[in-house]
Amino acid sequence: MQAFSLKGKTALITGASYGIGFAIATGLAKAGAKIAFNDINQELVDRGLAAYEAAGIEVRGYVCDVTDESAVQALVAAIERDIAPIDILVNNAGIIRRVPMHEMEEQVFRQVIDIDLIAPFIVAKAVLPGMMARRKGKIINICSLTSELGRETVSAYASAKGGLKMLTKNIASEYGQYNIQCNGIGPGYIATPQTAPLREKQPDGSPHPFDSFIVAKTPANRWGTPEDMMGPAVFLASEASDFVNGHILYVDGGILSYVGKQP
Numbered sequence: 001m002q003a004f005s006l007k008g009k010t011a012l013i014t015g016a017s018y019g020i021g022f023a024i025a026t027g028l029a030k031a032g033a034k035i036a037f038n039d040i041n042q043e044l045v046d047r048g049l050a051a052y053e054a055a056g057i058e059v060r061g062y063v064c065d066v067t068d069e070s071a072v073q074a075l076v077a078a079i080e081r082d083i084a085p086i087d088i089l090v091n092n093a094g095i096i097r098r099v100p101m102h103e104m105e106e107q108v109f110r111q112v113i114d115i116d117l118i119a120p121f122i123v124a125k126a127v128l129p130g131m132m133a134r135r136k137g138k139i140i141n142i143c144s145l146t147s148e149l150g151r152e153t154v155s156a157y158a159s160a161k162g163g164l165k166m167l168t169k170n171i172a173s174e175y176g177q178y179n180i181q182c183n184g185i186g187p188g189y190i191a192t193p194q195t196a197p198l199r200e201k202q203p204d205g206s207p208h209p210f211d212s213f214i215v216a217k218t219p220a221n222r223w224g225t226p227e228d229m230m231g232p233a234v235f236l237a238s239e240a241s242d243f244v245n246g247h248i249l250y251v252d253g254g255i256l257s258y259v260g261k262q263p
């Protein structure tokens, strides 16, 4: 179906050297998009370039700290120069710090908000003028099931992802008139380096209790994979979703809909 094609489109995926961002960039490329990605340092960019090459995906990689507005403005200009104006932005870069809130240093809380909420604002702000001029654009913010639910030790992260949900809805509200759609993808629990500590085997080789908990709490009875994000991202990046705006698409195996099995 032509509506799902991304031929002729240029996409920027932030923080996409590995994990969910890498999978989304790969999916968008397979749907026809030209891909640009950034990461925080040259080592990660080089690692990403090698991984994309191994996967047969043509990309351009850039070093850029998404919290640095002037660096982000320069990144957008470089992509326009090297490839083309950006049609699709995926705000994927993020961090998490797991600390009980009463023990969390203010600087750590601020760092998480900076990267997970303020940076998506900075990058979206950088691409919006071009999208407005062309009267067309797609912005996809990578939220989280913690945009809806909290848990111990993730106060900063959940606050950022809850804010990112509302930033998504506000961009949709303010820029829908320019035929710009802004939606979110809310992954559930996904097997990436970010969640590796939650899946580490116990010394006796048994599963991490949190691992068992998530598998039991997810109707799909499994952790998600980065590849599970590919199809939802292609949908939200394509013309197939031109009348979908301000929506957070939870890709969570059903965890947000399920009370959980009786232990």
Ligand code: NAP
Residues within 6 Å of the ligand: 014, 015, 016, 017, 018, 019, 020, 021, 038, 039, 040, 044, 064, 065, 066, 067, 091, 092, 093, 094, 095, 096, 115, 142, 143, 144, 145, 186, 187, 188, 189, 190, 191, 192, 193, 194, 195
């Ligand atoms: P991740 O470890 O969160 O990867 C994020 C990427 O962004 C990493 O390459 C990271 O670099 C990079 N990054 C961090 N700060 C940056 C900055 N200031 N500028 C540029 N790049 C920066 O891995 P992930 O699990 O694939 O997560 C991707 C996104 O999905 C994140 O937004 C995350 O919050 C979200 N998410 C993840 C899950 C999950 O279960 N894994 C679920 C829901 C949502 P470093 O390696 O140096 O940190």
Ligand code: GCO
Residues within 6 Å of the ligand: 096, 098, 143, 144, 145, 146, 151, 154, 157, 186, 187, 188, 189, 190, 194, 195, 198
């Ligand atoms: C955690 C996890 C989650 C996931 C994800 C869930 O510590 O609870 O890291 O926050 O990363 O965001 O959607």
